[in-house]
Amino acid sequence: MGFTTEVAERDAWCYSPAVGVGPLRFGMTVDEVVEAAEMLGQAKVSDCARGHAIFTPTWKVEVHRRGVAPSSPAVTAYVSQAVGLFCIAADAMHGPQIAYDGLRLVGEDLSELESDAIAYAEARNVHVRYTPEGYAGPDDAGVVIRGQLVGQLLRSRPLFMVTRDGANTEWDSMPSEECRMNGQSTA
Numbered sequence: 001m002g003f004t005t006e007v008a009e010r011d012a013w014c015y016s017p018a019v020g021v022g023p024l025r026f027g028m029t030v031d032e033v034v035e036a037a038e039m040l041g042q043a044k045v046s047d048c049a050r051g052h053a054i055f056t057p058t059w060k061v062e063v064h065r066r067g068v069a070p071s072s073p074a075v076t077a078y079v080s081q082a083v084g085l086f087c088i089a090a091d092a093m094h095g096p097q098i099a100y101d102g103l104r105l106v107g108e109d110l111s112e113l114e115s116d117a118i119a120y121a122e123a124r125n126v127h128v129r130y131t132p133e134g135y136a137g138p139d140d141a142g143v144v145i146r147g148q149l150v151g152q153l154l155r156s157r158p159l160f161m162v163t164r165d166g167a168n169t170e171w172d173s174m175p176s177e178e179c180r181m182n183g184q185s186t187a
Contacts, residue, residue: 011040011096015105015160017142020088022096024077026162027084030059033077037063040074040096048078048175056081056165060177065094078175082165087175092148092155100143105158110135110147113156117145144170146178 013022020026023036030045037043041064048058058080062073074094078087090098092107099105103120105113114136121128121139129139135147135156148157159170159178167173 010094010106013090013096013098015098015100015143017140018162020085021090021098021160024075024085024088026086028079029084030061030079033061033079033085037061037075037077041065044073048177055167058175060175076177078177080164083162086162086164086173087178088160089146089178090158090160092157093150095157098158098160100140105143105145105156107150108156110145110154110156113145142170144174 015021034043044062061077063075065074076089090106117136127139135145144159146157147154161170164173
């Protein structure tokens with residue numbers, strides 16, 4: 001039941017498509033991301049491996065919550081030299097609670113989220129998008145649902161994105177560090 005307690009202690013952030021999540025706005029520089037992230041905790045900046053030559057250099061900003069024992073970052077932001085902040089990943093266990101049009105996206109059981117996403121789609125007469133791993137989410141530009149193991153459970157780790165330099169879609173823009181199969185990194 002530690003997961004339920006942890007969820008109650010998290011901040012609630014708003015998502016605005018093509019604008020940003022919480023205090024993070026797409027297009028921000030690394031310094032702006034670090035400054036905005038201070039409301040949640042401490043930020044650590046590192047270089048990302050250059051998986052594709054078409055992309056400009058990219059940095060990863062890991063934000064750890066204040067007052068939480070050393071753990072995974074609550075939020076990971078990816079900043080491209082060409083377009084600025086283009087991807088925000090919310091950790092399933094430690095990330096802020098983020099909903100999209102009433103659909104809770106962070107830390108949810110993936111099978112329950114799939115049911116909720118299908119009901120959401122039917123109620124609004126929109127499509128459901130499935131990842132290559134089979135995770136369901138709203139078929140709205142800017143949200144890609146990923147899986148993250150939390151103990152023995154597979155929970156939702158959403159990516160909020162805009163298309164980065166040299167890419168055609170969110171899938172093309174996804175940082176290699178966020179490519180996961182069954183909750184494990186493939187990078």
